Amino acid sequence: MVYLYTTYSCEIAIYRLRDRSWTPVFTRNYIWVCVIFYKDNFYSVDQFGVLRRSLFDKSYSNYKEEVVSSGFKFRCRxxxxxxxxxxxxxxxxxxxxxxxxxxxxxxxxxxxxxxxxxxxxxxxxxxxxxxxxxxxxxxxxxxxxxxxxxxxxxxxxxxxxxxxxxxxxxxxxxxxxxxxxxxxxxxxxxxxxxxxxxxxxxx
Structure with missing residues (x-):
């Protein structure tokens, strides 16, 4: 599986070898400044330092989101x-x-x-x-x-x-x-x- 993400539109999409097109996973209404795939989940951080983890099912069609860390006192993108x-x-x-x-x-x-x-x-x-x-x-x-x-x-x-x-x-x-x-x-x-x-x- 290949995953693609962008910090400009806050979107993530996946592509499996059997697929014919990219499948959007989710779009956020907040702006992250960095996102990585870590320990089988997507982790994102915004300009306030709030760290979020998106927990997916095996098909990557459903997920739930949780805040891992509430952030810092200073703002930085x-x-x-x-x-x-x-x-x-x-x-x-x-x-x-x-x-x-x-x-x-x-x-x-x-x-x-x-x-x-x-x-x-x-x-x-x-x-x-x-x-x-x-x-x-x-x-x-x-x-x-x-x-x-x-x-x-x-x-x-x-x-x-x-x-x-x-x-x-x-x-x-x-x-x-x-x-x-x-x-x-x-x-x-x-x-x-x-x-x-x-x-x-x-x-």
């Missing part, structure tokens, strides 16, 4: 759900700042990240301060952890992300950055392929 290598559900929050660029324009830039782990027993979010020898490639709906134990090409205990909010209008380029969880600093990285696509994600 840059939240990312990701499954850790050990099978835990994490939420990464990107915090922004307004900066004056070299061309005299104010732009939003990434200031730092906050990482939380869901306590499955009570729904609380616990702070995570280190990824160890893992590196996280951050993207809405499709973040991935990669071990760098045997690969020195990437910086361990870091988050690789695309700071497309700070897009340079004249050149049309996007900034590929890495956030080090040790010193809490953002550094730019240069990619050899010279990517120029808008709103790109890691693949």
């Amino acid at each position: 840059f939240r990312y759900l990701v499954e850790s290598c050990s099978g835990e559900l994490l939420m990464v929050v990107r915090r922004l700042k307004s900066c004056l660029d070299s061309d005299g324009q104010w732009r939003l830039r990434t200031k730092f990240f906050e990482i939380f782990k869901l306590n499955q027993s009570n729904g609380d979010w616990e702070v995570v301060r280190s990824f160890g020898d893992q590196v996280l490639f951050l993207s809405h709906n499709d973040s991935k952890f990669v071990s760098v134990r045997y690969n020195s090409e990437y910086k361990d205990n870091s988050i690789y992300f695309i700071d497309d909010l700070g897009r340079r209008i004249k050149s049309g380029s996007e900034d590929f950055d890495v956030y080090d969880l040790r010193n809490h600093k953002v550094e730019s990285i240069k990619l050899s392929h010279g990517h120029r696509r808008m709103h790109c994600q890691w693949f």
Whole structure:
């Protein structure tokens, strides 16, 4: 089975090998900012940090929804759900700042990240301060952890992300950055392929 979801229309659809078309699963009247398929269920989080789980039957034709965590005190639309290598559900929050660029324009830039782990027993979010020898490639709906134990090409205990909010209008380029969880600093990285696509994600 293949599932497809979009944060723009808040829809999820599935496709089985025997099907001839996509089957809509559900549409929400609230706006989620990230959704993942975790432990056989869909989990979504909105800009207020409310985490919801959709419980489906085997045919994925009926479901019920429940709130797993009631959210945070602050509002942020840059939240990312990701499954850790050990099978835990994490939420990464990107915090922004307004900066004056070299061309005299104010732009939003990434200031730092906050990482939380869901306590499955009570729904609380616990702070995570280190990824160890893992590196996280951050993207809405499709973040991935990669071990760098045997690969020195990437910086361990870091988050690789695309700071497309700070897009340079004249050149049309996007900034590929890495956030080090040790010193809490953002550094730019240069990619050899010279990517120029808008709103790109890691693949």
